[in-house]
Amino acid sequence: MSGTISLITPSYRGDLARSALLFESVDRHARAFEKHYVIVHDEDLGLFAPFNRGRRQVMPVSRFLPGWLHAMPSFIRPRGRLYWWSLKAWPIRGWHTQQIVKIQAVATLPEERYCLIDSDNCFFRPFDVAALASPNPVPLYGDPGAVQADRPLHAPWLKAAHRLLGLPEPRFPADDHIGQIIVWDQATIRAMTARIEAVTGRGWVEALCREYEFSEYLIYGAFVTNDARRLAATAPTSRSLCRAYWDGETLDEAGLLALLRGSAPDQVAVCVQSFGATPLAAIRASIRAFEAEAEAAAPAPPQRNAAR
Template identity: 50%
Template sequence: MQRTVALLTPSHSKDIDRLKLLCDSIDRHVMGHERHYIIVNDSDVSMFAEFKSDRRVVLPSSQFLPKWLRLLPLFLVRSGRRIWWSFRSRPVHGWHVQQILKIAAAVQLPEQRFCIIDSDNVFFREFDVGAYAGGEKTPLYVDRNAILATAPLHAVWTRSCDRLLNQAETGFPADDYVGNVIVWDKSTVTDMTLAVEAAAKRSWQEALCRTRV
């Protein structure tokens, strides 16, 4: 049975020009998806209204974030980076919040598969994402033994996941699952959130905010 597939792109105001290139390339070259969801900060929704269409939806981040996680006003931020704060965890930055948004959207939105595409991508030839991502098995991107123990980002992320799940440290070199176009399955993502909550003894959102690096 064919699964329904949606495209999912978290974005922000500084990425709007790159997002336009992505959307134009999707409209020209990509087929087989139900919708393209773009998730942005609530204050940016009107700025992104130009991207709305019959198959493209712009959604506010508040639809997917827990009520206790609040965006710090810009006048309180010196670095220019957006920061979310709460009394339950340390402050988290935009990159961390985007991961929470992706997970929450995959759980809450109606489609069964989600092709995660960041704003800084462009399609240059025809791509049937429904045929690629909608089959019985979910495509899994993995680069075997690609993460060395000295990798400045990916090794840190891998160790953070081990702490999050209260499991023994992963041996290196480790497999890398990070890529430009990644497919997630709704039921698998839901099971992942339940596993995180079972290990952390708190909501998966709070667990991620507490374990972030």
Template identity: 50%
Template sequence: MNPVALLTPTYGRDLEICTLLCESVDHHVTSFSRHYLLVPDCDLSLFAPLASERRIIIPASSFLPDWLRPLPRMIQRKRRQFWWSLRAKPVNGWHVQQILKIAATIALPYERFCILDSDIVFFRDFDLARFQYPNTIPLLKMANAVTADQPRHSRWLETSHQLIGLPTPPFPAPDFIGHIIFWDKQTTRALAERIEAATGMDWIEALCRTREFSEYLLYGFFVENDEASALRHSVVPKTQCVSYWDDPTLSKDELTRLLLRANRDDVAFSIASFSGTPVATIREVVAESDAILASSAAARPAELAASC
């Protein structure tokens, strides 16, 4: 059996929350091979303390072509770093992180990968043994979740189909974007080959020129339309992660209530960084989560009995 590897593209501004992710992985996640942090070269020293026997810090340049280079830190917009080339307009760090997920999955020596963004925190044990190769892995698919009134998702839907040479489907369409996402190496390699066949150029160049794309929509729609890839996946309607995508900052009590609403099979939560929820608040709630979840589990039977 070939164990799962963990992938986390990250950067300096996410160091604090990424540190919490790593701590929660070490405490709760088992049966994985390596946890790779993919970081801009200039941030290597910041993340070096997180390295361990099973956690490896890799510079982004290891997976990017020579023609795509980071602009100096002084040239930033909204505190974002950009990469430039003579082949396309500059792309920002968010786009580069998406490219890194694909490139690292193809290049690293494992067959299955679990992709974890920096803002994920595990609060329950999660054993990855059942996702080892050659077992099937989950493919998140939320039916009819992309609608015409979602301008960003609509655009990603269009570009994902253009990049793999398919007609854009009608609305509503499925969504494949979420947390704790699993990818297969053979499928990812085939996806890159399909992009090159459909666009007539190197897949990284095609993504840099497209700019507005979603790596998860690309992967999901490719799997749906490739028979061999579909056999390696089992479609699931949700991931085992409680997600908070809204803007308002969460207080400690609000975050605690969010955890109390977690399903029994949820193992992690993700608080969008743009909410501004302090990492110290998240860390405090995580430290208390065992007691919180235990009290919640004890309360449920009483609630059920009272309702009978």
């Protein structure tokens, strides 16, 4: 019997259109999961309310953040960015709270495992989420040796993960556990946060806020890979379920369709980074074209013999 698994997507008003595209694709392609939890800023609940139906549940970030962490009012937002302040650490950005929310959501929502999908992803092939649930081992994504000591972001994030977990300094090059579709196990997340609290002597949210520069995926990866028992219960993989386009020129519909055609057979989603200029209309059109090609190439179902 398969265990329970759900999807989690943190988002905000700036990604509303991209989220809508993701939701469309989840409804068309994803199956065999409990819920799709969409967690947004409290002030954005009204914007996302039309999507709060069926298995999709829109929830406020305040449900997953401690009461001592406060959103700054709209007139105190440097460069229009939303910050949270407290008396326990320096102010943190929305990028930080999204990471905290992912951890707390996995630790407290009712399912056993969670598939974390950011709002700039979109599915273009059938996605059987149950294949990632127990009794199958937990997938652990890692890009072998991708974190070099001179990487300006990933190397400090990995060092922070080791400090938070009380581990020795990491050796470089190290595996990178940051990806587009990541599966987390609830029991592992709870053990991870307990370890952070035991090491730092603080609540895990406060510990992360004080660290400031951190990556939730690198913390999880460092915790699992440095625990032999937990590592033995995972299925390490360097293959991503998502075809990502991070760099290069803006793609048009033809370029996006070529990207999808060049995806590996087990890749079910595409991520075209939101900071690029590729229009959403082109992404939607290319996916529809790819789906039409796949449908046309599928073998016809066997016909029943006509009744005599």
